[in-house]
Amino acid sequence: MNEIPHWLEKQNDLQPTKVAIEYGEHQSISYSELREESRKLAKGLMKKGVKSGDHVAILSGSRIEFPVCVHALSYVGAVIVCLNMRLSPEELAFQLTDADVTWFIVDPEFVEKGHKAMQSTTLNEDHIVTMDRLPKAEDSIYLNDHLCLDDVFTMMYTSGTTGKPKAVMHTYGNHWFSAVASALNLGLSASDKWLVCLPLFHIGGFSILMKNVIYGMPIRMLDRFDAKVINNGIRHHGVTIVSVVTVMLQRLMKDLQENSYPASFRCVLLGGGPVPKPLLHKASEKSIPVFQTYGMTETSSQIVTLSPSEALRKLGSAGKALAPATLKIFVDGRIAKPYETGEIHVKGPMVSSGYYKKGHQEAEYLATGDAGYLDEEGFLYVVDRVKDMIISGGENIYPAEVESVLIGIEGVEEVAVTGMVDDEWGEVPAAFIVKKEGTDISFEKMATYCRDHLAPYKIPKQLFIISQLPRNASNKIVRRKLFQSVEGEQGHGH
């Protein structure tokens, strides 16, 4: 029961001439062409020496060769190591070595970076393949016609806002169950088209490549985020679903101005962290169908989603665990009461069985490291990273809660909150704000605003106006580096 037909073989059987991927200016590739290209590459790679079980790294932007390489490697039975193109050569070298990579496929745009990274590894020129010179062959070589759900297919390093990154292993089954869980939640229509503007090397983008072949649903692939191009896709090119993170949705709405989306556009899947309530309200006013989701690399993308019918009644919630998944909140080893914040634990067939070389996930439930609570109806509210919690005079303060208030202050472009040492309270919250151009924000203005929305102990005791927030290669704010970004900039407080 743990084998399914190779998903691209199947789509080629079911709907060979259907467009699989739209990309570039006006280009597209059908399922039969995608299969053909992937199979030729699989054979080319095998002739070069790539074998089943080999670890093959991909360092690439969102170009059509990315999915072709992904499917080629599944025909070979090799394990894909997805590399983040924003990493430094040193960081790449760590991952190439840690993941025991023996082959390295590189986007021409990153050839220099790739070579630099390779120099600190045991890889050499023979092991690197650039995407503009992919080896193709048409020999009669056996390729996988089935996929074993228990086999590891991909490894992705968690972005690691603290500590060394670890490689999350995903089996074919993890990806399959994730795609199916999403379909059971969002429904599935023959007219669906999913736009992908998230990086393909992250689970958020990669999971759409999987839905493309598991559902047989066309996708529209962009090589970068461009609000104008995306809005055009939604308004004029039949896009029905788009996955974005908060900042992207903000930009889409800004670009949309007074225009609206067609009724056939049925879902903005919004993930990647806590979402400010004002943004959700604004989207709701514009009738934009926003589905908040919660997920991570370890859960093969979304595992909790707010269902369409509850989107307004439970504004700010990430929803409930998808059909094949379970969710529990633990506090001090016991299950939390409603509204009690604790660590979110998840279980389900889309949850990774562990990190490469770190041993298998032994616990029944995966501890996510995220803090959250359930309301009396069991809806999840994600509060923050457990590690980022500030303890102030015995009270727990989650930075994201404070941030979601601060973002409502006029003139605030971006905001981050972290704890600072305080003689009296142990820790107190400090606010870091990037201002909109031409505005001014004083400590007093901030504190006054907060008094209407937050308990006194949650109000930041210091305000730092900075020019930009420190982010990692996955574009996530690194709170522990906030104070370093203040150097030379001025702090205000009392």
Add this chain to the structure above:
Amino acid sequence: MNEIPHWLEKQNDLQPTKVAIEYGEHQSISYSELREESRKLAKGLMKKGVKSGDHVAILSGSRIEFPVCVHALSYVGAVIVCLNMRLSPEELAFQLTDADVTWFIVDPEFVEKGHKAMQSTTLNEDHIVTMDRLPKAEDSIYLNDHLCLDDVFTMMYTSGTTGKPKAVMHTYGNHWFSAVASALNLGLSASDKWLVCLPLFHIGGFSILMKNVIYGMPIRMLDRFDAKVINNGIRHHGVTIVSVVTVMLQRLMKDLQENSYPASFRCVLLGGGPVPKPLLHKASEKSIPVFQTYGMTETSSQIVTLSPSEALRKLGSAGKALAPATLKIFVDGRIAKPYETGEIHVKGPMVSSGYYKKGHQEAEYLATGDAGYLDEEGFLYVVDRVKDMIISGGENIYPAEVESVLIGIEGVEEVAVTGMVDDEWGEVPAAFIVKKEGTDISFEKMATYCRDHLAPYKIPKQLFIISQLPRNASNKIVRRKLFQSVEGEQGHGH
């Protein structure tokens, strides 16, 4: 990766107040009520002595207690043995004994039959539970909150048109993959409602109970086939999908007369054997969205379906194997060429791992016993049972092909074809026809009609007009009993 949350627990979590099942005149039960009833029954059964792993038979018509019992037994972890209510006490006794049944749940309507059957088994009064007196309890007893996909959940005897029936075992995973495969094929919408008029003890009806809790999709349950009631459900009660067999579709269309179905009605899933082409043409003329399917108990219902977009272009085909399944035609141990008829073999996670006490299915592919061929695009055409093939002067004749022609003759109500011994050709086809009232059919009329549609060797050499066709408890025609039904009736031929 082989565990999922108990599906009814999950639906109760996701949409407790949503109607799960509509039944009776105007009755309905929500997911939370269905859960509550099922849990109370589970606890009542456990207090009575039913344990995880016990084999519990259900002998029942399509009443609301049926799904309640099904879910209760999944909470207990017991294995359900689905009994056909049309079986004789003797046949029931065989299945109760063969399946090692230790508990017996009986519809009040079949209490007498159930007791008669029990007398030839080791079961006694303590082991029988009637559905009008189901034990319910509210004690604090542990019930399964997860389901293991590898655990056996149901056993159903194959209708066995030849030989002793065998119990097909289905795991939770078989049912889960079957439901998901269907959703990937047909799509899934929040407004879907599936009408079930097939017996629940057969896989065709049972699989809809599974979709009910796996998708969280409401179903409308009828206790018997009634064309008027079904057409009313489709036209006025939001039914979007219905599963039927050929004769049911004929009656639905007859009752529909000049009326039509609403646009929201999106699928007639038509299974249960070869379908006469004139019926498909007629349905197409009336814009009825018929999806032909092919499946059997061993494949947990449909495994091959003709996709919407191909329904007209490939009239008469059963389509292609669903996404997680594979299909091959074998002739003499080799893979058949296009249009070459051979035995249909299938593989996939919805395929049963074997028959109870008959050892596991060892072969990679399940040999279905059905004959069929693929066209040059890989679409399946089911021809007939391999065993029913007639060999006439070295030519293979499949009765179903001949029947599909004969049904087109004016005045023919029902038809069956089988082989009869012939000195010259070894075997020749013989036709058995049930006439419509007030019509007359001569051998010459039949033969003349056939000459336009069939090769000479396929034209029946004898015609028998009979009053009804011999059918088994599953309502399938038993061709080997055709000649017995002729006794006292007249044969015509040359």
